[in-house]
């Protein structure tokens with residue numbers, strides 16, 4: 001039976017056209033043939049060549065370009081890869097695609113297909129691929145640093161090391177089962193295995209206990225501006241965003257939809273939300289806006305509760321893990337009720353909502369810097385730590401939780417002397433760990449048994 005050759009794929013790998021340069025990448029068995037057809041030769045691997053790119057049918061010049069060739073398996077995908085670094089004109093790229101489409105065994109790549117091939121050829125594991133995606137979508141410096149660490153194997157290497165230790169422990173248990181005639185040998189082997197598994201379980205539990213810092217870094221912290229209508233919420237959002245994102249008007253009930261602005265606060269990602277003023281609305285559209293405002297504020301990491309004059313607006317605040325109080329429009333002169341509140345708040349009380357009391361004018365700008373300084377410190381304190389986060393996605397957390405639970409159940413079975421059930425839980429744990437990197441392979445469990453114990457069956 002003949003195995004059909006893999007299709008060769010091509011795509012524009014650089015950004016939107018027109019651009020100074022447009023990079024067209026080709027991966028697969030026909031990459032060399034495409035180079036021969038389009039520039040008449042195959043450049044030396046990994047050395048840029050300057051060449052005229054021609055349409056193979058008409059012979060007409062499409063562009064003068066830099067051309068690269070990577071010989072598989074030493075390429076990004078592990079296959080032969082060719083690259084045309086063209087002038088980034090729409091017609092240049094279209095003519096190149098048109099020429100490629102007429103060659104045998106070639107088609108346009110699907111989204112992520114180069115990376116998928118890199119995974120299938122063992123160039124990248126799943127955690128590295130997740131890091132690569134995060135690197136491309138990173139908006140801030142702290143997100144970029146987390147992503148490049150993941151691409152370089154921070155979690156992938158740890159997960160593989162854990163899995164190797166687990167497989168060693170499993171090999172011990174299985175050896176114990178095989179020697180079950182010799183009770184003292186079996187008991188000794190089980191207790192050594194238990195010791196190793198306990199250490200592993202504790203390490204993994206400690207990583208899980210670190211909280212969701214990595215996930216929050218990817219998503220950015222969410223800070224919701226909320227409060228009664230007309231408090232100046234949209235004005236403050238525009239001031240901080242330094243552009244006119246939200247409509248501002250003197251009419252209460254202006255904002256209806258939730259408006260998002262992405263901020264980079266000294267490298268830390270924060271999404272600032274402007275929401276509808278909260279009150280008992282009669283207009284059904286405004287009611288929907290208020291419902292959305294409450295829902296988004298309740299999910300936010302931090303709520304900035306804005307008010308002109310607290311006494312005058314007795315609306316209930318949304319529940320949130322943290323709320324800071326902001327009195328607005330201080331350029332209009334002091335308000336008697338707000339005045340006494342300010343003094344009370346400034347009194348150095350340890351209650352967190354009192355430490356975070358701000359007075360500002362989004363029109364004059366007074367007081368806005370202090371709020372921004374504190375928001376930056378809040379983002380830094382929440383997201384930064386000496387140790388980089390190992391877990392950056394829910395997928396990874398779920399699998400690591402499954403691993404840890406299986407280890408715990410396994411330890412109980414091992415302590416009861418139920419070696420078969422102990423081994424079964426360890427197998428489940430190693431499967432979950434293997435799914436983190438996508439490199440599950442039951443064969444290597446057998447390999448370790450044969451290598452270390454020479455059981456030889």
Ligand SMILES: Nc1nc2c(c(=O)[nH]1)N(C=O)[C@@H](CNc1ccc(C(=O)N[C@@H](CCC(=O)O)C(=O)O)cc1)CN2
Pocket residue numbers: 023025070073074075076083123
């Ligand atoms: N022009 C261009 N720039 C690019 C890429 C590209 O494909 N083309 N990349 C696209 O992602 C990234 C670089 N990633 C790459 C990853 C691996 C290999 C590669 O040739 N790997 C070989 C050899 C490794 C080595 O020499 O150390 C291998 O893994 O065997 C090339 C690029 C970012 N910049």
Ligand SMILES: Nc1nc2c(ncn2[C@@H]2O[C@H](COP(=O)(O)OP(=O)(O)OP(=O)(O)O)[C@@H](O)[C@H]2O)c(=O)[nH]1
Pocket residue numbers: 228229230231232233234235236247248249250251252253254255256275276277278328329330331332360361362363364
């Ligand atoms: N003098 C002064 N006026 C302000 C200030 N902030 C907002 N305003 C005015 O107050 C009015 C309401 O401002 P908005 O920003 O639309 O208020 P909002 O809280 O978004 O209101 P809703 O979307 O209706 O809930 C507008 O006329 C603003 O120009 C301020 O700091 N000083």
Ligand SMILES: [Mg+2]
Pocket residue numbers: 233234235246247248254255274275276277
């Ligand atoms: Mg508004």
